[in-house]
Amino acid sequence: MCGIVGYIGKQKATPILINGLLSLEYRGYDSSGLAVIENNSIAILKDKGRVSNLEELTKNCELTSHIGIAHTRWATHGKPSKENAHPHLDNSEQFVVVHNGIIENYHELREFLTQKGYHFLSQTDTEVIPNLIHYYYSNGIADEDPFLRAVKSAVDDLKGSYAIEVISKLYPDKMIVVRKDSPLVIGKGNGENFVASDIPAILSYTKDFYLLDDNEYAVLSADTIHFYDNTLSEHSKAIKNIEWDATAAEKNGYEDYMLKEIYEQPNAIRETIGSHFTLGEKCSFDDLSIEKDYLSTINKIFIVACGTAMHAGLVGKNAMEKLCHIPTEVDIASEFRYRDPIIDEKTLCIYISQSGETADTIAALKLAKSKGAKTLAVSNVIGSSITREADYTIYTHAGPEIAVASTKAYTSQVVLMVILAIYFAETLNSCDTSELESLKSDILDLPSKLEAVLDETRTIERFAKKIYTEHDMYFLGRGSDYYVAMEGSLKLKEISYIHSEAYAAGELKHGPIALIENGVTVISILTNPNLVEKCISNIQEVITRGAKTLVITNQKLHNVHFDFVVNIPETNSFISPILSVVPLQLLSYYIAKNKGLDVDKPRNLAKSVTVE
Numbered sequence: 001m002c003g004i005v006g007y008i009g010k011q012k013a014t015p016i017l018i019n020g021l022l023s024l025e026y027r028g029y030d031s032s033g034l035a036v037i038e039n040n041s042i043a044i045l046k047d048k049g050r051v052s053n054l055e056e057l058t059k060n061c062e063l064t065s066h067i068g069i070a071h072t073r074w075a076t077h078g079k080p081s082k083e084n085a086h087p088h089l090d091n092s093e094q095f096v097v098v099h100n101g102i103i104e105n106y107h108e109l110r111e112f113l114t115q116k117g118y119h120f121l122s123q124t125d126t127e128v129i130p131n132l133i134h135y136y137y138s139n140g141i142a143d144e145d146p147f148l149r150a151v152k153s154a155v156d157d158l159k160g161s162y163a164i165e166v167i168s169k170l171y172p173d174k175m176i177v178v179r180k181d182s183p184l185v186i187g188k189g190n191g192e193n194f195v196a197s198d199i200p201a202i203l204s205y206t207k208d209f210y211l212l213d214d215n216e217y218a219v220l221s222a223d224t225i226h227f228y229d230n231t232l233s234e235h236s237k238a239i240k241n242i243e244w245d246a247t248a249a250e251k252n253g254y255e256d257y258m259l260k261e262i263y264e265q266p267n268a269i270r271e272t273i274g275s276h277f278t279l280g281e282k283c284s285f286d287d288l289s290i291e292k293d294y295l296s297t298i299n300k301i302f303i304v305a306c307g308t309a310m311h312a313g314l315v316g317k318n319a320m321e322k323l324c325h326i327p328t329e330v331d332i333a334s335e336f337r338y339r340d341p342i343i344d345e346k347t348l349c350i351y352i353s354q355s356g357e358t359a360d361t362i363a364a365l366k367l368a369k370s371k372g373a374k375t376l377a378v379s380n381v382i383g384s385s386i387t388r389e390a391d392y393t394i395y396t397h398a399g400p401e402i403a404v405a406s407t408k409a410y411t412s413q414v415v416l417m418v419i420l421a422i423y424f425a426e427t428l429n430s431c432d433t434s435e436l437e438s439l440k441s442d443i444l445d446l447p448s449k450l451e452a453v454l455d456e457t458r459t460i461e462r463f464a465k466k467i468y469t470e471h472d473m474y475f476l477g478r479g480s481d482y483y484v485a486m487e488g489s490l491k492l493k494e495i496s497y498i499h500s501e502a503y504a505a506g507e508l509k510h511g512p513i514a515l516i517e518n519g520v521t522v523i524s525i526l527t528n529p530n531l532v533e534k535c536i537s538n539i540q541e542v543i544t545r546g547a548k549t550l551v552i553t554n555q556k557l558h559n560v561h562f563d564f565v566v567n568i569p570e571t572n573s574f575i576s577p578i579l580s581v582v583p584l585q586l587l588s589y590y591i592a593k594n595k596g597l598d599v600d601k602p603r604n605l606a607k608s609v610t611v612e
Contacts, residue, residue, distance in 0.1 A: 002029060002071065002072060002073055002074050002100040002101075002197070003020075003021060003024030003025075003029065003071065003072040003100070003196075003197050003198065003201065004069070004070070004071055004098055004100055004163055004165055004184065004195065004196060004197040005017050005020030005021055005024070005069070005070040005071075005194075005195065005196050005197075005201055005202070006068070006069045006070070006098075006165045006175055006177065006194065006195030006196070006220075007020075007066075007067065007068055007192070007193075007194055007195075008066065008067045008173075008174075008175050008192065008193055008220050008221060008222055009066055009067075009189065009191060009192020009193065009222045010066055010191055010192060010222060011066065011192065012063070012064060012065070012066065013036050013063075013065050013066055013067055013068035014034065014036060014058050014063045014065070014068060016068075016194070016205070017034045017036075017068050017069070017070035018034070018051065018054065018055050018058060018070070019204070020070065020194075020196055020201040020202055021034075021051045021054070021070050021071075021072055021201075022051050022055075023200050023201040023202075023203075023204075024072055024196070024197065024198060024200070024201045025050075025051060025072070025600075025601060029072035029073055029074050030048065030049075030073060030074060030080035031046065031047065031048045031049065031072070031073045031080050031081070031082070031084070031085035031086075032046065032047065032049075032050075032051045032053070032054045032070070032071065032072045032073065032085065033045060033046025033047070033054065033070065033071055033073075033085045033086050033087055033098075034046070034054065034058075034068055034069065034070035034071070034087065035068060035069055035070075035087040035089075035096045035098075035167065036063055036065035036067065036068035037065050037067050037068075037167060037168075037169050037172045038063055038064070038065045040169060040172070041093070041169055042089065042093060042094075042096050042167075042169050043061070043063060043065070044087055044089065044096065045057045045058060045061065046082055046085040046086070046087070047082055047085065048080055048081060048082055048085065051072065066222070067167060067172065067173070067175060068167070069087060069096070069097075069098050069165040069166075069167055069175070069195075070087075070098065071085075071086035071087060071098035071099075071100075073085055073086050078122060078123025078124050079123070083121060083122050083123075084122045084123055084124050086098045086099065086124075086126060088122065088124065088126050088127045088129070088130055089130055090118075090130035090131045090133060090134035091118050091119060091131060091134065092134055092138075093169075094134060094137075094168055094169055094170055095130045095133045095134055095137070095166060095167075095168045096130060096166070096167055096168070097126065097129045097130045097133070097164060097165065097166050098126075098164070098165045099126040099129055099162055099163070099164050099165075100161075100162065100163040100182045100183075100184075100197055101160060101161035101162040101163060101180075101181065101182040102125060102160045102161055102162075103125040103126070103128065103129070103158050103159070103160045103162065104159045104160035105157075105158070105159040105160070106125035106128050109128040109132065109157060109158075110127075110128050113128060113131050113132065113135065116135060118131045118135070125160075129154060129158070129164060129166075130166070132153075132154035132157055133150050133151055133154045133166065134150075135154075136149070136150040136153035136154055137150035140153070145219075147168060147170070147171050147174065147176065148176060148217065148219055148228070148232065149232070151164075151166055151176050151178065151217070152217065152232055155178055160181075161180060161181035161182045161359065162178070162179065162180055162181070162182055163177075163178075163179040163180075163182035163183060163184040163197060164177065164178050164179070165177050165195055173221055173222070174219060174220070174221055175195070175219070175220040175221075176217065176218070176219050176220075177195055177212070177217070177218050177220070178212075178215075178216065178217045178218075179212045179213075179214065179215075179216065180214045180215055181214060181359065181362065181385070182197070182357070183197050183198065183355075183357040183384065183385060184196075184197060184212045185197075185198070185199055185202075185209050185210065185211055185212065185383075186209065186210040186212065186218055186220070186225060187202040187205060187206040187208065187209055188206060188208045188209070188210065188225065188239060189205060189206050189208075191222055191223055192205075192222055193220045193221075193222065193225055194206060195220070198355075199242055199381070199400075200400045200402070203242070203400075207241055207242050207243070208239050208240070208241055208242075209239065209240050209241075209242055209383075210225065210227075210237055210239055210240070211240060211383040211384075211388075213388065214385075215229070215230040216228070216229060216230075217229075217232070240382065240383055242382065256403065256589075256593075256599050256600050257402040257403040257600045258403035258405060258407065258495070258589055258599045258600055259589060259599075261401055261402070261403055261407045261408045262407045262408070262454070262582065262585050262586060262589065263454055264398075264399070264408050265407065265408045265411050265412075265450055265454075265582065266446075266447040266448070266450040266451045266454070267447070268396075268397065268398040268399065268408040268409075268411065268412045269411060269412060269415055269446050269447050269450060269578070270447045271397035271398070271399070271412075272396045272397045272398065272412040272415055272416050273415065273419070273443060273444065273446075274397060276419050276423075277419070277422070277440055279437060279440055279441060279444070280437070282423075282426045283419060283422050283423035283426055283440075284423070285394055285420075285423060287392075287393065287394070288376075288392050288393075288394055288423075289392075290392065290424075290427070291427070292427050292428060294374075295424060295427055295428055296428065297345075297346050298326055298346055298347070298348050299326070299327070299346045299347070300326070300327050300328070300329070300346070300347050300348075301320055301326050301327070301328040301329070301347070301348045301349075301350060302328075302329050302330075302331055302336070302341065302343070302347060302348075302349045302350065302368070302373075303316055303317055303320075303328060303329070303330045303331070303349075303350045303351075303352065303417075304330075304331045304332075304333050304336050304349060304350070304351050304352075304361060304364045304365070304368075305330075305332075305333055305351065305352035305353065305358075305361060306332065306333045306334065306353075306358055306360055306361060307406075307490065308354075308405075308406040308409070308410045308487060308490060309352040309353055309354060309358075309361075309406075309409075309410070309413060310330060310332055310333075310352070311410070311483055311484075311486050311487040311490070312352055312410055312413035312414045312417060313330045313350070313352050313413075313417070314330050314480075314483040314486070315414045315417060315418070315480055315483050315574075315577050316328075316330075316350070316352075316413075316414070316417030316418070316420070316421065317329070317330050318479070318480050318483075318574065319417060319418045319421035319422075319574050320417075320421045320424070322574075323421045323422065323424070323425040323430065323431045323436070323574075324421060324424045324425050324428060324430050324431070325428075325430050326424075331364075333351075333358065333360035333361040333363070333364045334360040336364040336367070337360075337363055337364045337367045341367075341368075343367075343368055343371040343372070343373045344371060344372055344373065345372040345373065345374075347368070347371075347373040347374075348373065348374050348375075348376065349364075349365065349368040349373045349374070349375050349376070350375075350376045350377075350378060350417075350420075351364065351365045351375065351376070351377050351378065351386055351390065352378040352379075352413055352417075353377070353378070353379055353384075353386050354379070354380045354381070354396075354398075354401060354406060354409040354413070355379070355380070355381055355384060356377065356379035356380070356381040356384020356385055356386040356387050357381075357384055357385050357386070358386070361386060362385055362386050362389060365377070365386060365389050365390060366389060369389070369391075374391050374392070375389070375390045375391045375392070376390055376391065376392040376393070376394070377389070377390035377392070377393045377394075378393075378394055378395075378396065378413060378416060378417065378420075379393065379395060379396070380395065380396045380397075380398050380399075380401065380409055380412070382395065394416060394420065395416075396409065396412035396413055396416050397412065398412040402600065403599065403600045404494070404495075404600065404601060404602055404605045405491055405494045405495050405588070405599070405602065405605075407585050410487065410581070411450075411578045411581065411582075414575070414577055414578050415443060415446065415575065415578060418439070418443065418574050418575055419443065421574075422436055422439065422440065438572065439572050439574060439575075442571045442572040442575060443572075443575060445571070446571070446575060446578060446579075449568075449569040449571060449579055450578070450579065450582065452569055453568050453569070453579055453582045453583065454582065456566075456567075457583075457586055459564055459565070459566050460566060460583050460586045460587050460590060461586075461590050462564070463550050463563075463564045463587065464587055464590035464591045464593075464594055465590070465594060466548075467521050467548070467591070468496070468590075468591045468594035468595055469595075470498060470520075470521055471498060471499060472498070472499050472500065472515075472520060472521075473489075473492060473498060473499075473500040473520070473521045473522070473523065474500065474501055474502075474503065474512070474515065474516070474520065474521070474522045474523070474542075474547075475488050475489045475500060475501070475502040475503070475522075475523050475524070475525075475584075476502075476503055476504075476505040476508065476522060476523070476524045476525070476535075476538060476539070476542075477502070477504070477505060477524065477525040477526075477535075478504060478505045478506060478528065478531045478534065478535055478538075479528050479531060479573075480527075480528070480573060480574075480576065480577050481505075481525035481526065481527055481528060481531075481535075481576075481577075481580065482502065482503075482504045482505070482525075483577060484525045484577045484580050484581050484584070485502040485503070485523075485524075485525055486502040487577075487581055487584070488502070488523065488525070488581065488584030488585075488587070488588070489501060489502040491584060491585055491588040492584075492587070492588045492591065494588070494602050494605060495588050495589070495592040495597065495599050495602045496588055496591045496592040496595060496597065497595075497597070497602075497603070498591065501515075505524070505534070505535055505538040505539075506534070506538065508538050508541060508542070509541065513541060513542070513545070516541075516542045516545045516546075516547055517545065517546060518545070518546030518547075519546060519547075519548065520542075520546070520547050520548070521547065521548045521549075521550070522539070522542045522547040522548070522549050522550075523549075523550045523551075523552070523584070523587075524538075524539050524549065524550070524551045524552070525551075525552050525553075525580050525584075526539075526551055526552070526553040526555060526557075527552075527553060527554050527555065527568075527573065527576040527579075527580055528573055528576075529555060532555050532557075536557070536560055539551065539560075539562070540560075543562075548563050549562040549563050549564070550562070550563065550564045550565075550566070550587075551564070551565050551566070552565075552566045552568060552580050552583050552584070553565065553566075553567060553568070554567065554568045554569060554570045554571070554576065554579070554580075566583045568580055568582075568583070
């Protein structure tokens, strides 16, 4: 949701800003813009639509500046338009700002500034920020750094979430940034420095990063970076080296990022399994020191997440309860904090977020900590906000995921949650050792089995071509297959814009079967051997009402006929969702491609939802 890029150094800023915005397109946006300091004034270019529109505008200008800020906007306050696009100037045209997040009290600030003689050109909440900076700068007391002091005074007035970049024609060699509840990273170069809302935007320029904390300011020049806390006391900060390969954020010959990331899943699983275990040895997490004495006191686990990550959490719940015998609930993060959950020091709360910046999930984590619970983050991004808030953190190693619809992050989350359940079970001695060793063996075989699934996609392609014009579809499953059905339904909605619903198959006759009519498509997942007969019975009910059927199964089915069957390898039921979800990811992909849609950047969606 929105993206920020900044550059200060010795190169021309504009090409670097454009390249960074192109790298952030996956975050979701409706307009873009940039500002540079050119010939002692601020030059701004911005437009509705794709970054390519902005890039065309730059071709008609000779911009030589070595300092600039840029932004992709997803409309919250004010419709998508050139006027509402960032960057935004103050009335004196001395200060210019880009901002991610939401200023909750902007009405009051706008009214205050209007009374002081300021006027506004946009409908955005952001435009109050440069005008507040100007107000405090022009009315401030003497200070050794009046620019920083004015920014600090303006930020003190803001309520909400923000990541802010500011430059000024009065200080053409300086950039100021600050964040609260919205991600911002600084990349350190040689005689140049970079700013971005996400690491991939500047990963091709540097692998050395500073990760800003909440209420932390940074003042950048080409050669220096100074950090300040909320009282403007200067402090030092550790640098982190990010080992992601910049080419991992490129398509590498694939038509779309989503397809590339689907095919990267075997390697993402291998990397996530990593060195957590070998056969005959207990699981280990280098950075996780949860002892038996603590685990033995836990009487409940909450797994909290949003969207796809929540579906991964449902699979994790199954493993936690059956292997560890600890009651486990899965909650939608946006609901969790508002229902006054029963949490105390005997509760462990696990939070799953690919980006580590999901606003609802971070807010739910803070709530749990305030009630005395221990918190554990599961993220794909080292140093992200959620990992710095949580008591414990474990990482998936999926690499950058660019497509908005999550694929490899989901399967990596599932396998990591199951490994975590094994780790807890071994610590508690709550499960038979031979059962755990068998599960470990199956986990180690997952990458090769995933490759086998990806080698056989013809059935999925044919089925997609047959149904891509439909308007409604239904997904059925029982047990963990139902969780896969939920994820498959979400993928279809996200990138094909087809209405779909997932139902627990046993609930079909309690209402949803009224929706089944001749020609409707029903997709079923069938991997649990204990539920085969009951699932087949449920599927027969829709067939008799004229439904077309696709069945994804690892079972040997006899004396039954379905329109299309996708066979996947057998594996342990705890991890079967990793194999059964891949055909559904591909089905959504091929349906969207048949419809001519942009699978990487579906409408109205953003990769990282950093506001509530």
